[in-house]
Amino acid sequence: MMTWHSAHEFFAMGGYGAYVWSAYAVTAALLGIEAWLARRRRRRALERRP
Amino acid sequence: MKLFTFAAPSRFYRLSGRLLPWLWIAAAVLAYAGLYIGFFVAPTDAQQGEAYRIIFIHVPAAWMSMVIYLAMAGWAAVGWVLNARMASMLARALAPSGLVFTLIALWTGAAWGKPAWGTWWVWDARLTSELILLFLYLGYLALTEAIDDPRRADRAGALVAIVGAINVPVIYFSVRWWNTLHQGASVSLTGAPTMASAMLLAMLLMTFAFWAYAFAVVFMRARAIVLERERDAAWVQGLTTMGHAA
Amino acid sequence: MRALFVALFMRDLRLTLRRPGEALLPIGFFIVAVALFPLGIGPEPQTLRTIAPGLMWVCALLATMLSVSQLYAADHADGTLDQLMLGGQSALVVAAARSAAHWVLTGLPLVIAAPLFGAMFGLAPASIAMLALTLLLGTPILSLLGSVGAALTLGLRSAGVLVILIVLPLTVPALIFGTGAVAAVEGGQSAAAHCSLLGALLIFSVLTAPLASAAALRLAVE
Numbered sequence: 366m367m368t369w370h371s372a373h374e375f376f377a378m379g380g381y382g383a384y385v386w387s388a389y390a391v392t393a394a395l396l397g398i399e400a401w402l403a404r405r406r407r408r409r410a411l412e413r414r415p
Numbered sequence: 416m417k418l419f420t421f422a423a424p425s426r427f428y429r430l431s432g433r434l435l436p437w438l439w440i441a442a443a444v445l446a447y448a449g450l451y452i453g454f455f456v457a458p459t460d461a462q463q464g465e466a467y468r469i470i471f472i473h474v475p476a477a478w479m480s481m482v483i484y485l486a487m488a489g490w491a492a493v494g495w496v497l498n499a500r501m502a503s504m505l506a507r508a509l510a511p512s513g514l515v516f517t518l519i520a521l522w523t524g525a526a527w528g529k530p531a532w533g534t535w536w537v538w539d540a541r542l543t544s545e546l547i548l549l550f551l552y553l554g555y556l557a558l559t560e561a562i563d564d565p566r567r568a569d570r571a572g573a574l575v576a577i578v579g580a581i582n583v584p585v586i587y588f589s590v591r592w593w594n595t596l597h598q599g600a601s602v603s604l605t606g607a608p609t610m611a612s613a614m615l616l617a618m619l620l621m622t623f624a625f626w627a628y629a630f631a632v633v634f635m636r637a638r639a640i641v642l643e644r645e646r647d648a649a650w651v652q653g654l655t656t657m658g659h660a661a
Numbered sequence: 662m663r664a665l666f667v668a669l670f671m672r673d674l675r676l677t678l679r680r681p682g683e684a685l686l687p688i689g690f691f692i693v694a695v696a697l698f699p700l701g702i703g704p705e706p707q708t709l710r711t712i713a714p715g716l717m718w719v720c721a722l723l724a725t726m727l728s729v730s731q732l733y734a735a736d737h738a739d740g741t742l743d744q745l746m747l748g749g750q751s752a753l754v755v756a757a758a759r760s761a762a763h764w765v766l767t768g769l770p771l772v773i774a775a776p777l778f779g780a781m782f783g784l785a786p787a788s789i790a791m792l793a794l795t796l797l798l799g800t801p802i803l804s805l806l807g808s809v810g811a812a813l814t815l816g817l818r819s820a821g822v823l824v825i826l827i828v829l830p831l832t833v834p835a836l837i838f839g840t841g842a843v844a845a846v847e848g849g850q851s852a853a854a855h856c857s858l859l860g861a862l863l864i865f866s867v868l869t870a871p872l873a874s875a876a877a878l879r880l881a882v883e
Binding site: 547550551553554557558561562567570571574575578579582585586588589590592593 | 809813814817818819823826827829830831833834837838841858862873876877880881
């Protein structure tokens with residue numbers, strides 16, 4: 366089951382580490398920014414009540 | 416008529432607020448499960464090595480980008496035809512999420528394409544159609560943001576979204592046609608490895624995780640839109656600064 | 662209804678032809694844009710012959726988009742549009758007439774100009790004929806789709822760019838079938854399938870685009 370024999374192997378991803386991890390990182394960043402922006406929008410809308 | 420009671424913005428606001436924590440939890444749990452299986456259970460692919468593991472975000476993101484577009488067009492149509500404000504607000508809330516998933520699908524597609532096929536971009540039918548979907552989202556967002564009057568913006572957006580939704584099959588068909596004309600043995604990112612069941616399971620779990628996440632973010636955004644548009648309503652005035660009912 | 666269509670159509674032609682400079686802008690853009698490519702890519706004949714169909718189609722597309730965004734603007738600005746529509750006239754007829762006039766003034770000149778450039782790019786006579794045919798079928802589609810975009814963006818700032826962003830993705834099928842037909846003829850094969858599909862797109866656009874334009878016009882005017 367376990368393909369990885371060490372943490373180093375896991376991060377190296379068979380040599381493709383840069384591609385795999387950058388893809389996941391960009392995804393996480395985009396989703397995180399999106400959530401943060403949505404939250405900020407709601408807060409701003411609350412503050413602007415007349 | 417239980418469905419229509421949630422058509423009132425105030426009810427939507429309260430209901431979605433209660434659902435949000437559960438949606439985040441669901442997204443987190445599903446993502447954890449999906450990624451665990453994807454990275455620790457699914458085997459290495461014979462041809463693509465470990466690079467294929469990008470598929471666990473690429474394919475779910477692509478699916479979400481398409482599902483959200485249909486949902487957006489659907490809710491926009493409902494909002495126009497039934498004159499239902501909440502439906503239109505939901506459509507507007509869906510668009511940015513759809514755009515983000517399209518961007519993720521395109522980016523991860525490139526990240527996968529380079530190690531798998533040697534180039535950052537492949538003009539295959541799927542990726543090219545995804546690119547056109549990006550333009551459709553941009554068009555919808557640009558148009559709705561450019562119109563100040565919410566009613567006209569919602570309805571113009573609905574028209575664009577519906578026209579887009581009708582055209583998507585035509586566009587996809589024509590792009591596939593174009594692709595087979597110009598590339599003999601077409602290199603396609605749908606040539607995923609013959610999927611071990613663990614790979615499929617991980618992809619499925621990640622899709623549900625994205626779905627839960629999308630619900631959460633879309634609800635958050637829709638709540639913001641509700642507050643923006645209904646700011647003169649009594650119930651909005653009665654909210655505390657945390658956004659809860661007084 | 663037919664009388665109104667003819668009246669509006671003739672009026673549009675007359676109004677535009679009174680300002681010949683403006684009327685010639687789209688074709689002028691087309692000529693300049695097409696001529697830029699050999700300068701940018703190099704005069705190698707084989708390359709030019711390969712890119713010619715796609716190039717002409719894209720430039721025709723852009724020329725149409727640039728001119729179509731102002732389709733309803735003049736009438737909207739001086740209140741004529743409001744009068745036409747609130748006076749009980751059919752928005753559908755307005756949209757149809759404007760699209761038709763736009764095609765005659767922009768699309769038709771493109772259909773005539775393209776073969777000249779086709780020769781300059783070294784296309785074979787059969788290819789040039791097919792290019793003209795596909796543009797003849799395709800430019801009305803562009804005018805029709807463009808009118809939907811123009812109606813949607815009526816009165817907005819940066820309407821020109823918005824129209825391009827909204828409408829261009831929708832024109833991709835026409836672009837693919839149009840250029841595919843010419844490529845087929847270049848390769849000695851039959852372009853029948855491409856032309857049939859293009860024709861089907863045309864019919865579909867004629868039946869649906871004016872309706873969408875009319876709906877968008879009503880949104881803009883109310």
